[in-house]
Amino acid sequence: MAGVGFRRWAQALSKGKGSGISALLSGCRAASGLSKDSLPGPYPKTPEERAAAAKKYNMRVEDYEPYPDNGEGFGDYPKLPDRSQQERDPWYQWDHPDLRRNWGEPMHWDFDMYIRNRVDTSPSPVSWSTMCKQLFGFIGFMLFMFYVGEKFPAYQPVVSTHLNARILFSLFFCWCFFLTVTIFSSFKMAGSSFF
Amino acid sequence: MGAHLVRRYVTETDTEPDPAKKFEFDPQFGFAERKEREMIATQEQMNLAQLPVEQRDYCAHYLLKLMKCKRDNWPNFLACKHERHDWDYCEHQDYVMRMKEYERERRLQLRKKRIEAQAQAA
Numbered sequence: 536m537a538g539v540g541f542r543r544w545a546q547a548l549s550k551g552k553g554s555g556i557s558a559l560l561s562g563c564r565a566a567s568g569l570s571k572d573s574l575p576g577p578y579p580k581t582p583e584e585r586a587a588a589a590k591k592y593n594m595r596v597e598d599y600e601p602y603p604d605n606g607e608g609f610g611d612y613p614k615l616p617d618r619s620q621q622e623r624d625p626w627y628q629w630d631h632p633d634l635r636r637n638w639g640e641p642m643h644w645d646f647d648m649y650i651r652n653r654v655d656t657s658p659s660p661v662s663w664s665t666m667c668k669q670l671f672g673f674i675g676f677m678l679f680m681f682y683v684g685e686k687f688p689a690y691q692p693v694v695s696t697h698l699n700a701r702i703l704f705s706l707f708f709c710w711c712f713f714l715t716v717t718i719f720s721s722f723k724m725a726g727s728s729f730f
Numbered sequence: 731m732g733a734h735l736v737r738r739y740v741t742e743t744d745t746e747p748d749p750a751k752k753f754e755f756d757p758q759f760g761f762a763e764r765k766e767r768e769m770i771a772t773q774e775q776m777n778l779a780q781l782p783v784e785q786r787d788y789c790a791h792y793l794l795k796l797m798k799c800k801r802d803n804w805p806n807f808l809a810c811k812h813e814r815h816d817w818d819y820c821e822h823q824d825y826v827m828r829m830k831e832y833e834r835e836r837r838l839q840l841r842k843k844r845i846e847a848q849a850q851a852a
Binding site for chain 1: 732734735739749750753783787825828829831832833835
């Protein structure tokens with residue numbers, strides 16, 4: 536007896552069109568949820584169905600355009616332009632200023648993606664091609680200059696220490712006809728002035 | 731200061747010495763007598779002081795003295811001016827010596843080229 540009741544309950548659950556706890560208990564929908572006629576439905580085939588769907592979504596019939604019926608499962612949901620909320624007028628008095636949306640307005644399928652914290656389709660100050668040219672031009676130029684720097688390194692006009700480390704000691708008065716430039720006293724070899 | 735770079739890469743590419751390569755002239759050539767430079771700080775001393783490789787040059791003994799002075803006088807960071815000056819002066823002299831070596835190599839290269847040109851002209 537209890538087994539039969541349990542089976543019926545499980546069957547009702549699996550068929551369940553309900554919302555929340557009420558579905559678990561009674562197997563039918565609560566009145567607080569959306570009614571069946573305001574939920575999305577199947578793809579509209581006749582002009583009357585299209586008009587009804589447009590009315591359901593608070594759109595004009597001429598604006599209403601469903602997604603193509605190719606098995607992706609959109610049903611009669613409207614295909615709205617792929618524009619983010621950031622592109623909407625910031626000065627208009629929206630009902631929900633943060634979302635830049637009015638009550639009852641049809642929501643984009645990817646509305647949660649197009650909020651202002653996320654994907655932004657607003658136009659950039661400069662065109663994509665200009666941005667690419669500038670970025671890659673700069674990077675390319677820098678790489679080229681680094682390559683040139685590798686080929687033609689800049690060095691001080693001195694013998695490098697660790698290569699010719701066995702430099703012979705010179706007696707200063709043999710070299711006194713050279714002018715020792717005092718400027719070079721302020722340039723230290725890398726590593727000799729750590730402090 | 732870039733005159734040597736212009737010489738090396740543009741005007742006198744065949745005679746300007748490359749500091750990365752070994753110099754080809756005999757170190758004694760043109761000198762009556764010349765001694766080889768000697769390290770005064772020993773390997774063991776430098777190892778104990780844990781000197782990095784770049785600082786293990788011919789002035790390392792002054793650097794070791796300076797390090798000792800600083801260690802002994804901490805926290806008085808103004809104390810070791812004399813030792814620091816000694817080390818700096820040694821490094822300066824070393825730098826000047828290296829400059830002169832470079833210049834010597836360069837002049838010998840020019841001289842070699844002149845002699846070859848004369849030999850060809852003759």
